[in-house]
Amino acid sequence: MQATKKFNTNEILQKYWLLIFTILFAVVVALVEPSFLRIGNVSSMISTACLTAIAAAGLVCVQAIGEVDFSTGEVMSWSASMICVLLHFGHVHGYVAAFIISILSCLLLGAFNAFCHVVLGIPAFLATLASANVFRAFTLLLTDNTTLYKGKWDSKVFTFLGQTKLFGFLPMLFIVFLIIAVIMVFLLERTKLGKCLYAVGGNPRACEYVGINQKKYKVIAFLICSVLCGVSGVLQASVANGGGANSGDAYQFQTILVCALGATFIKKGISNIPGAFLGSVLLTMIANAIIMIGLPNFYQYAAQGIVLVAAVLISVRIRAKNERS
Amino acid sequence: MAKKTETSKISVRAKQTPREFFTSWLLLFAMLVICVIFYIANPRVFSAGSVESMLATASMQGIVALGLMFVMTTGVFDLAAGMKSALAAAIVGSMMAEGFTMGGYILAIALGIAASVAFGVIHGVLTINLKIPGFIAALALRMILQAVVALLTKNTVFYSNDWGEQFKVIGQGSLFGIPYPFLIFVALCVICWFFYERTRTGRHIYATGANQTAAAQVGINTVKIKYISFIVGAILCAIGGILYTSRNFNVCVQQGLDIQMPAMTTVLLGAAFWEPGKYNVPGCFVGALFTVLLTTGTFSIFTGGLWVNALLQGLAFLIALGLISRTMDGGLSKVNFDM
Numbered sequence: 002m003q004a005t006k007k008f009n010t011n012e013i014l015q016k017y018w019l020l021i022f023t024i025l026f027a028v029v030v031a032l033v034e035p036s037f038l039r040i041g042n043v044s045s046m047i048s049t050a051c052l053t054a055i056a057a058a059g060l061v062c063v064q065a066i067g068e069v070d071f072s073t074g075e076v077m078s079w080s081a082s083m084i085c086v087l088l089h090f091g092h093v094h095g096y097v098a099a100f101i102i103s104i105l106s107c108l109l110l111g112a113f114n115a116f117c118h119v120v121l122g123i124p125a126f127l128a129t130l131a132s133a134n135v136f137r138a139f140t141l142l143l144t145d146n147t148t149l150y151k152g153k154w155d156s157k158v159f160t161f162l163g164q165t166k167l168f169g170f171l172p173m174l175f176i177v178f179l180i181i182a183v184i185m186v187f188l189l190e191r192t193k194l195g196k197c198l199y200a201v202g203g204n205p206r207a208c209e210y211v212g213i214n215q216k217k218y219k220v221i222a223f224l225i226c227s228v229l230c231g232v233s234g235v236l237q238a239s240v241a242n243g244g245g246a247n248s249g250d251a252y253q254f255q256t257i258l259v260c261a262l263g264a265t266f267i268k269k270g271i272s273n274i275p276g277a278f279l280g281s282v283l284l285t286m287i288a289n290a291i292i293m294i295g296l297p298n299f300y301q302y303a304a305q306g307i308v309l310v311a312a313v314l315i316s317v318r319i320r321a322k323n324e325r326s
Numbered sequence: 327m328a329k330k331t332e333t334s335k336i337s338v339r340a341k342q343t344p345r346e347f348f349t350s351w352l353l354l355f356a357m358l359v360i361c362v363i364f365y366i367a368n369p370r371v372f373s374a375g376s377v378e379s380m381l382a383t384a385s386m387q388g389i390v391a392l393g394l395m396f397v398m399t400t401g402v403f404d405l406a407a408g409m410k411s412a413l414a415a416a417i418v419g420s421m422m423a424e425g426f427t428m429g430g431y432i433l434a435i436a437l438g439i440a441a442s443v444a445f446g447v448i449h450g451v452l453t454i455n456l457k458i459p460g461f462i463a464a465l466a467l468r469m470i471l472q473a474v475v476a477l478l479t480k481n482t483v484f485y486s487n488d489w490g491e492q493f494k495v496i497g498q499g500s501l502f503g504i505p506y507p508f509l510i511f512v513a514l515c516v517i518c519w520f521f522y523e524r525t526r527t528g529r530h531i532y533a534t535g536a537n538q539t540a541a542a543q544v545g546i547n548t549v550k551i552k553y554i555s556f557i558v559g560a561i562l563c564a565i566g567g568i569l570y571t572s573r574n575f576n577v578c579v580q581q582g583l584d585i586q587m588p589a590m591t592t593v594l595l596g597a598a599f600w601e602p603g604k605y606n607v608p609g610c611f612v613g614a615l616f617t618v619l620l621t622t623g624t625f626s627i628f629t630g631g632l633w634v635n636a637l638l639q640g641l642a643f644l645i646a647l648g649l650i651s652r653t654m655d656g657g658l659s660k661v662n663f664d665m
Contacts (some may be wrong), residue, residue, distance in 0.1 A: 069461075117644060122651040126403065127594060130587075131647060134640030141633035254405075254465065261462050299476035299579070306469030313458050313466075321457070 015319040019266040019276070019312060023283045030290040037293050040170045046285050047171075048163075051178040052237055053281040056252055057259040058185050059229030062222040064260055064272040065189065067202030068125035072114060073256045075136035076227050077234030077249030080107050082140050084235050085149040085244045088159065096158045104231040110136055111227025115220040133253070140246045148245030156242075163239025174236060178278070181229065186274050198222055199271070230256075259284060262309060265316035283308065346602060349649045353599040353609070356642075357616045364623040371626050378505050380618050382497070385511035386570045388614030390585050391592035392518050393562030395605045396555045398593060399535040402453060402460030407589060409471035410445055410560055411567025412582025414438035416478040418568050419577040422489045431492060439564040445471065446560025450553045475579050485576035497572025507569045511611075514562065519607040521558075531555050532604075591617055591643055598646035616642070 014021075031038045056073050063070045080103045087099040113135070117128035151159050165173040189195035200208050201218045208215050233252070238244035262283065263276025287308065288301040364371045390411050397404040418438040422431070445467060452463040478484075499506045522528040533541040534551045542548050570585065571577045595616060596609025620638055624631040 117648075121644075121648045123644070123647040124651075127647050128644070130590065131640050131643035134636050134643065136640075138633040138635075138637035138640060141636060146630065146632055254468075258465060258469075261465070297476070297481060299473045299481055301473075302469040302476075303473030306466040306473075309462065309466040309469070310452065310458065313462050314452075314456055317457050 015316070015323075016267050018315065019262065019279055019283070022312075023279060023286070026283065026290075027286060030286070030293070034290070034293045037290060042289065042293075044166055044170050044172050046282070046289050048174045048240065050278070050281040050285040051172070051174040052233055052240065053252065053255050053259055053284070054278040055178055055181055055236065056230045056233035057256045057263070057277040057281060058181060058274050059226035059233075060256045060260050061185070061263070061272045061274055061277055062189070062198060062225045062229075063125070064264075065195075065198040065202050066219050066222045067205070068118070068219075068222075069257065070114065070129045070223070070226055071126060071253060071257075072110070072129040072133040072136055073226070073230045074249040074251070074253030075133045075140065076107055076110050076230035077237060077252050078244070078246055079110060079136055079140045079143075079249075080104060080231035080234035081238035081241075081244030081248035082144045082149070082246060084238055085151075086143055088151075088154040089149045091154075096155065100235060103235050104228060107227045107231030107234075108224055111224040112220075114227065115223040118223065119216050119219050137246065144245050146246060148243055148247070150243035160239050160242065163236050163241075174240070177232075177236065181232070182274050182278065185229075189274070194218075194221065255281075255284070258305065258309060262312050265312045270316070270320065349598060349602045350600055352649065353595060353612050353616060353646070357612065357619065360619065360623065364619070364627065367627045368623075371623050374503060376622065376626075378500060378503065380615075380622050381508040382505040382573055383622075384614040384618040385505070385507035386566050386573065387585060387588045387592060387618065388511050388610055389514055389566035389569065390563050390589040391596070391610045391614055392514060392607065393559040393566065394589050395559075395593045395596070395607070395610055396522075396531065396562070397559040399531055399605050400552050400555045401535050401538070402449075403464065404449075404559070405461070405464040405586065406445070406449065406468040406471060407559070407563050408584070408586030409468050409475065409582040410442045411563040411570070411585060412475045412577065412579065413445060413471050413478075413567070414442040414564030415567040415571035415577045415581065416475045416484070417441045419484055419486075419489070419571055420478045422486070422493060426490055426492070428492070435568055438568055439561055442560045442564035442567070443557055446556040447553070449560075450556040454549055454552050471582070472579055475577075475582060479578055481579070483576050483578040483580075489575070493572055494575065495572075497569050497574070507573065510565070510569065511614075514565070515607055515611050518562075522607055527551070527554060588617055591639060594643065595646045598650050603650050 027037075036042065056077060060070055060073055083103040083106055084099050087102060088096070110132075114125070114129055114132050117123050117132060118125045121128070123131075162173050162177060167173060167176070189198065197208075197213055197218050198221070200213060201215050205215060230249075234244070234249055237248055237252075241248065259277050259280040260272045262280030263274075263278070264270055264272045266276030266279055267273060268276070284305055287304045288298075291301040291304060292298055361372075370376065390407060393411075394404055394407040397407065415438065418434045421434040421437065426434075449460075449463055449467055452458045452467075453460040496506055496510075501509060520528075522531070530541070530546045530551045531554065533544075533546060534548045534555075538548055541551075566585070566589075567581070570581060574581075592610055592613040593605055594613075596611075596613035597603065597605050599609035599612050600606050601609075617639065620642065621635055624635040624638060628634045
């Protein structure tokens with residue numbers, strides 16, 4: 002009886018320690034610097050975290066099939082630039098149409114990634130590194146290497162998703178993220194598609210034996226990833242009042258970082274959406290806290306790096322310990 | 327030992343199919359073709375000053391790429407290589423002061439390289455002993471180093487007039503019009519080629535990367551070999567970074583971030599050359615020249631060549647990778663992305 006109970010606490014700790022750490026971190030920072038918990042600050046942190054988390058939710062699908070996508074940032078830049086160009090030069094009237102076209106155009110980028118990986122057979126991490134260059138070229142060509150700001154077009158509609166706060170504190174972005182997260186969690190955990198995605202990544206040989214069409218699921222994963230990065234890019238443009246070829250630069254490694262952190266939460270060693278969200282909240286909090294306390298902002302990189310090492314180290318150790326016992 | 331390797335190499339070479347032969351020389355052929363195109367479009371690409379600058383840039387990038395090659399051979403995707411080079415440069419930069427003697431410079435450079443090696447060893451401890459996936463450890467180290475370099479350079483483009491003229495010589499001096507960095511690059515290529523292809527340790531590095539289990543079973547101390555590859559990699563990165571600082575006479579965080587992707591491209595383009603599917607030294611040499619030529623050429627032909635350059639770099643990268651995966655059975659050595 003006691004043995005099982007002890008096992009349970011251990012298990013809870015290893016499943017949820019990232020959450021516990023995040024809460025502890027928030028409490029400590031709030032004690033040192035109470036203005037950290039000001040409503041304005043909290044809601045801006047949630048907005049920032051949600052932007053990363055939406056793109057990371059897409060990356061989770063690619064990681065489910067056991068690959069990595071380095072082109073997330075460039076896809077975000079593309080869709081952010083696309084919507085700005087569409088609205089700025091007035092080829093498209095109406096925000097909704099521009100929104101949809103921008104996101105659908107990202108499907109082409111995802112298809113390009115899928116083509117390189119599935120048809121040409123290049124390992125995805127290399128294929129996406131190369132395609133990131135190609136996408137960057139497209140974006141530079143599209144925007145002529147300028148950043149377009151709102152002004153010419155209806156700014157209220159444009160900033161609605163990115164800057165509105167419900168009841169004065171809850172960012173609209175969080176609602177968008179929740180909707181996407183619910184759909185994605187359902188898709189990944191409750192449908193055949195999701196199970197197959199994880200199966201392709203987890204045990205490719207078994208998939209071959211039971212007749213799962215691996216290529217199909219790989220293509221689907223890249224398409225989902227590109228669409229969600231596209232959504233995130235459009236929202237990023239809405240938050241930043243405009244977009245250009247550099248809109249998504251910061252997100253290329255941020256999304257991977259977040260997924261790596263998220264993989265230590267709940268499902269050990271497997272990227273998952275709640276973990277990715279928690280990871281982006283933690284990273285955003287660290288960045289914010291460093292500035293709040295008044296340290297130069299480059300310390301945030303060191304802090305985030307150390308947290309990543311610690312998180313992965315602890316989860317690796319716990320797993321090794323469990324396997325031994 | 328050396329003789330044995332040679333005979334086995336010859337037999338491998340003899341088995342090369344025409345397709346593989348084509349692939350293995352394509353990069354050099356493509357380079358000659360774009361040389362001709364650029365020369366026709368704008369002969370000034372090959373003016374003496376431009377060639378000197380291209381050789382120097384290719385050398386600094388190529389030396390970091392050589393370092394990256396050793397780490398990547400053992401199956402670790404090292405995103406921190408660029409920052410390791412910037413760290414060495416930042417340490418040298420922050421140590422140098424007015425009236426430095428020759429011994430002072432040597433000490434500063436030695437400390438810079440030592441710091442880079444220290445982080446190489448930390449990278450090794452994290453991946454080999456603590457079993458953190460190498461890719462994640464590299465990502466974390468990259469961020470930590472970003473902060474360290476920012477701290478050392480006061481988060482600015484750091485330079486000082488106190489650095490002295492002697493420090494400029496290694497990066498900016500030239501012998502009969504050939505810049506010193508290029509001579510250093512050629513020398514390092516020869517040393518690395520000999521180490522990688524003709525010594526026991528070098529072959530063990532390759533064997534460990536190709537199949538770690540098999541390597542361990544035939545009695546190779548894979549842990550030691552991996553540490554050696556991390557250390558050699560860090561030394562080469564440091565040399566590249568210090569040369570970069572000497573040439574541009576400044577050091578900053580962006581330096582480390584900027585050199586990462588070109589170095590990566592160099593290694594992977596190189597893997598399509600000479601011995602396709604395998605990271606190799608001649609490939610790094612040609613790859614470095616190729617990428618720099620492509621960049622310089624496009625910028626001098628197209629005004630606002632930013633997008634043309636990005637597109638060409640991306641396509642060259644894709645074609646090289648596509649050829650490797652089409653012509654070779656095994657493809658490139660695997661990189662571990664387990665989380």
